[in-house]
Amino acid sequence: MTERRFQYLRPEDIRRLAGFEFAPKAVVEGYFAGRHVSRSRGSSVEFRDYRQYVPGDDLALVDWRVFGRTDRYYLRTYDHETSMDCHLFLDSSASMGFGKDLTKLEYASFFTACLAYLVVRGGDRVSLQIFDKKIRTFIPPGSTGTHLNGLLNLLERNQPGERTSLAESLRSSFPLLKRRGILIVVSDFFDDPAAIFTALGPYLHRGFKIFLFHVLTPAEMELEDKGLVAFRDLETGKRITAHTDDVQAGYLDALERHIDALRDLATRRNVDYIIARTDTHFHRLFERLIQ
Amino acid sequence: MSVFFLNAVLWPLAILVGLPLIVHLFARARPPLYDFSSVEFIQRALRFSQRIRKPKDWLLLILRTAAVAAIILLFLRPMMFSHSGGSLFERKNVVVILDASASMGWSDGSQMRFAVACAEASEILAGLSSRDAADVVLAGAASRAVFPTMGSNIGYLQGEIRRARLTSETLDPESALRLALHLLNGQEGRKEICIISDFQATNWRGINPRLPPDVGLTCVSTAHGEAPNAAILRIEIDPLHSLPGEEATLLCEVGNFSGTPLRKTVVVAVESARMSREAVIPPWGRMTVLFKQRISSSSPFSVSAALTEDGFPGDDRRWALAEPTDVLRVGLVSFGQDDATAAAWARGCRALGWARPDLLTPRWRIPRRAVMC
Numbered sequence: 001m002t003e004r005r006f007q008y009l010r011p012e013d014i015r016r017l018a019g020f021e022f023a024p025k026a027v028v029e030g031y032f033a034g035r036h037v038s039r040s041r042g043s044s045v046e047f048r049d050y051r052q053y054v055p056g057d058d059l060a061l062v063d064w065r066v067f068g069r070t071d072r073y074y075l076r077t078y079d080h081e082t083s084m085d086c087h088l089f090l091d092s093s094a095s096m097g098f099g100k101d102l103t104k105l106e107y108a109s110f111f112t113a114c115l116a117y118l119v120v121r122g123g124d125r126v127s128l129q130i131f132d133k134k135i136r137t138f139i140p141p142g143s144t145g146t147h148l149n150g151l152l153n154l155l156e157r158n159q160p161g162e163r164t165s166l167a168e169s170l171r172s173s174f175p176l177l178k179r180r181g182i183l184i185v186v187s188d189f190f191d192d193p194a195a196i197f198t199a200l201g202p203y204l205h206r207g208f209k210i211f212l213f214h215v216l217t218p219a220e221m222e223l224e225d226k227g228l229v230a231f232r233d234l235e236t237g238k239r240i241t242a243h244t245d246d247v248q249a250g251y252l253d254a255l256e257r258h259i260d261a262l263r264d265l266a267t268r269r270n271v272d273y274i275i276a277r278t279d280t281h282f283h284r285l286f287e288r289l290i291q
Numbered sequence: 292m293s294v295f296f297l298n299a300v301l302w303p304l305a306i307l308v309g310l311p312l313i314v315h316l317f318a319r320a321r322p323p324l325y326d327f328s329s330v331e332f333i334q335r336a337l338r339f340s341q342r343i344r345k346p347k348d349w350l351l352l353i354l355r356t357a358a359v360a361a362i363i364l365l366f367l368r369p370m371m372f373s374h375s376g377g378s379l380f381e382r383k384n385v386v387v388i389l390d391a392s393a394s395m396g397w398s399d400g401s402q403m404r405f406a407v408a409c410a411e412a413s414e415i416l417a418g419l420s421s422r423d424a425a426d427v428v429l430a431g432a433a434s435r436a437v438f439p440t441m442g443s444n445i446g447y448l449q450g451e452i453r454r455a456r457l458t459s460e461t462l463d464p465e466s467a468l469r470l471a472l473h474l475l476n477g478q479e480g481r482k483e484i485c486i487i488s489d490f491q492a493t494n495w496r497g498i499n500p501r502l503p504p505d506v507g508l509t510c511v512s513t514a515h516g517e518a519p520n521a522a523i524l525r526i527e528i529d530p531l532h533s534l535p536g537e538e539a540t541l542l543c544e545v546g547n548f549s550g551t552p553l554r555k556t557v558v559v560a561v562e563s564a565r566m567s568r569e570a571v572i573p574p575w576g577r578m579t580v581l582f583k584q585r586i587s588s589s590s591p592f593s594v595s596a597a598l599t600e601d602g603f604p605g606d607d608r609r610w611a612l613a614e615p616t617d618v619l620r621v622g623l624v625s626f627g628q629d630d631a632t633a634a635a636w637a638r639g640c641r642a643l644g645w646a647r648p649d650l651l652t653p654r655w656r657i658p659r660r661a662v663m664c
């Protein structure tokens with residue numbers, strides 16, 4: 001599937017992913033028969049329930065045993081198995097360029113590439129949206145090796161851009177997604193939590209299963225001691241001079257409140273919210289994803 | 292109210308007041324740059340901490356500046372005058388009255404008050420510029436000025452101060468002030484009198500100098516706290532001319548010049564003999580300590596009395612010369628050559644050996660009887 005060597009999909013990652021199968025328990029809709037449960041009823045081996053016969057129904061579906069017991073016409077219905085669409089949202093704002101050895105964007109790109117590989121390997125379709133304050137690139141869903149190659153190439157060319165506006169990007173991308181499926185957002189979520197979940201509302205209403213991966217570096221989560229420094233915002237260029245000792249407690253408190261707000265809103269909307277620290281291997285995130 | 296800086300030459304140090312401000316500004320402007328993902332949370336944290344930190348920064352700057360200003364003022368040694376003395380850059384005429392009375396010999400531990408006064412006077416003179424005129428009045432019972440008129444040779448005045456010696460006189464402050472005013476009379480510019488003294492209460496009680504309005508007065512005290520002092524005031528021998536073998540009484544009068552009772556040991560030395568007695572002298576009081584001594588010969592001898600030393604040793608020791616006599620002169624009033632009574636008394640005195648009769652003939656008539664003087 002991937003002959004050439006890609007920056008974000010290394011052979012060792014492929015080897016490690018051999019034991020994984022991306023199959024989140026989500027109800028999807030699809031055109032092709034596949035492994036995932038569809039809300040539409042169809043023919044398969046999975047029995048769903050009985051329903052009364054109405055004129056026009058295929059007589060072959062009538063359960064004659066039930067008719068023999070009750071003298072009524074009932075049809076056996078089965079779950080229709082279909083392919084899944086996995087929509088990957090990758091935040092490529094300037095703040096994702098933060099990180100000493102491994103930037104948040106690189107970490108997120110590794111994760112996204114492996115995820116796309118897993119989805120395509122499972123015969124499902126994967127789409128990719130790269131955004132900052134607006135959608136920069138959109139690759140529509142596809143399940144072929146060529147599609148995966150194009151996606152991986154795009155990830156390699158990708159660079160941190162401008163300011164984050166996750167809510168705006170989610171609003172803009174909603175019309176682009178034709179079918180419901182899995183929505184995976186990989187971002188540092190430097191946006192208003194309420195606005196993010198307002199923008200996720202239509203997706204949830206349409207039945208998307210949503211995973212939010214909050215990428216943070218240890219330096220952000222602990223605010224390492226740097227003494228008196230001029231903090232320069234990677235997105236806005238704004239400078240604030242402060243001593244890390246003076247602001248550390250307040251910063252950690254503010255960050256914790258932000259995370260708590262995101263987690264609280266996610267729990268209420270039945271959205272999976274996962275914190276992804278860049279000092280932990282991204283394979284650990286797959287374990288969370290398939291739980 | 293005017294200010295006079297004793298070390299005006301150090302005025303350029305005032306530039307250092309700006310140092311904390313420069314340090315403050317540079318310290319704020321040179322932190323290393325740290326690219327951070329988002330400063331939003333830091334800004335939120337600062338919203339709380341800056342409300343406290345910003346006034347703290349300003350307060351710190353004010354305190355630093357005040358500390359540097361205080362140090363500079365310490366070096367400049369400002370002195371405030373009670374009367375307006377015109378502009379700071381006007382010519383100054385300064386007369387330093389240096390108290391050289393006995394009380395200035397009090398030692399406050401390491402050095403005498405007079406030494407401190409000399410140093411203070413020298414520093415005051417060092418603070419004058421070449422345009423200023425000065426003189427020094429060495430004050431005692433009779434005050435004298437170093438220059439007959441105001442002069443600008445500050446170095447000479449400082450040399451005279453170094454050579455000045457303490458006197459054992461009491462201070463006459465009025466004569467010293469009169470002399471200072473006389474020196475300042477007719478001078479142009481600011482006129483100042485600077486008195487450096489211990490302001491001993493007994494000398495300065497009731498002194499209220501009335502100075503002309505154009506003359507400023509500065510008092511520099513070299514005394515720090517009370518100086519408890521005891522002194523031997525008097526030493527007497529009774530009888531004045533004792534006979535050999537007679538027991539004489541030595542009277543030592545001691546005084547306490549402090550507000551607290553003093554316990555002192557009075558030691559009397561007569562020839563080779565030494566006697567001591569302890570005395571508790573009441574505050575501001577006097578007492579007499581008695582010693583008995585038998586006179587051994589008729590030759591004169593010295594008697595010394597001493598107190599345990601205090602901060603002012605000049606009055607802790609006193610001497611007296613005892614002059615015993617080998618004969619006692621007896622005066623006999625005789626009423627002519629045929630006065631048998633007088634002749635008999637004279638014969639009796641001569642027989643004693645230690646009595647020498649002197650026959651006296653009165654010019655006026657007194658009752659006929661012998662009188663022994």
